[in-house]
Amino acid sequence: MMPDILLSALLAGYGVALLAAPLGCFVVWRRMAYFGDTLSHSALLGVSLGLMLDININLAVIASSLMIAAILVSFQEKQRMASDTLLGILAHSSLSIGLVTVSFADNVRVDMMSYLFGDLLATGPSDLYWIYGGGALVLATLAWLWKPLLSMSVHAELAQVEGIPVRKLRMTLTLLMALVIAVAMKIVGVLLITSLMIIPAATAQRLARTPEQMVIVSALLGILGVSGGLAASWYLDTPAAPSVVVASFLFFLITRLIKRK
């Protein structure tokens, strides 16, 4: 018999892997890995604001991610600064502001480590509702906007000339990423969310011939990674979220080595 704790960890991990796959593909196609990192690091700011103001943490995280995205866009348009520099500044500043803010709040005692690195083995039913409810919303939106999103990722200006509302789509994609980060944060932690998006997608890229295949393969790889990581965590007592990342990385290495022959 599988213990409940492991079962709900597996369900949560699979849900996050399924969600991370399509968004991870967009992150890889659109070279947004740093952007994803910045969004997820800024989620900690959302956590601390949520705790301070006593509002739902998931909502606070979504709000703070959107705020960071808006700041980013306005900075990019007004200041001329390399966007990786800007992303680096925003990522680490918002992470640090989040940590500093929480330390001021005497009345809240939270284990920030679980937000930084996740706590896969402590997932409860409410986490599962968020993952599968939010996940269904994200996947439905992606399916609905799939074609224009793909066009935009191939060539943004060509898509714009062809009448695709590129700005709106970009905002939508950011919103979806914020949602995924919010629901995945407690499971894998803000520091590791991006890896769950990009490592399976980057692995799938060499195995797929169409964009859709790439999404499906990366979802499967994500599920394998979660299974492997949780197994290691269960039997070898390793930290769960990092083990999932290590397992995904091993799959990445294996496909690289096999393909080279």
Added chain:
Amino acid sequence: MKFQNREVLTGINLQVNPGEIVTLIGPNGAGKTTLVRVALGLQEPTSGQRSVRKGLRIGYMPQKLHIDDSMPLTVNRFLRLTGCRLTAVHDALGRTGVSHVLQSPLQSLSGGELQRVLLARALLHKPHLLVLDEPVQGVDVTGQKELYQLITEIRNASRDREHCAVLMVSHDLHLVMASTDKVICINQHVCCSGHPHQVKQHPAYLRLFGGESDELAVYTHHHDHHHGVDGHILEPQSPVSEGKQ
């Protein structure tokens, strides 16, 4: 048009009439691509306005299409993203002469093939206006001739029915397409404009290509001013100082 308070384009009036082929030429940094982007509506001009006929369909062929290796995409899929049927995709590829690449991954195409696929994509929208940003860049002279011939055919084929106009940027200052109706040379402002001379009459061209082609023409510039490095108009120079450079 200004970037960072630096004037990039001033006093430009660009008009493309139905069925007309207009070629934009100018040195690097002259603002050709910026002008095209304004014409396409991709960039808002800092002053001035853009007016297009209502319901105008534009087919755009960007200067370079860099498809990231991370995106597995065949030519068929790339063209189907426009929402067109397979038969339309077949037709468009047939018109541009690259039907054979239908199932190839985009990343495996040669420069010339990719340009033709891009042209096919621009045609799929049944455009009233084709905007081509350096369509022959990175293509050898034979390929250039063929592409120009193709563009001329496209214009001619649809001239009566659809009045397809062409706005094209050329990377070459002197060789432009022979069927061009109007050449506009810009360097932050309009330097000169007019009809290109027929290739065949120009000795420089005859020496180069043996006078076999109808597709390339030499455009003779007739500037009445000189430019500094930043593109500003300098005072008329004496012939002596000109000789020194």
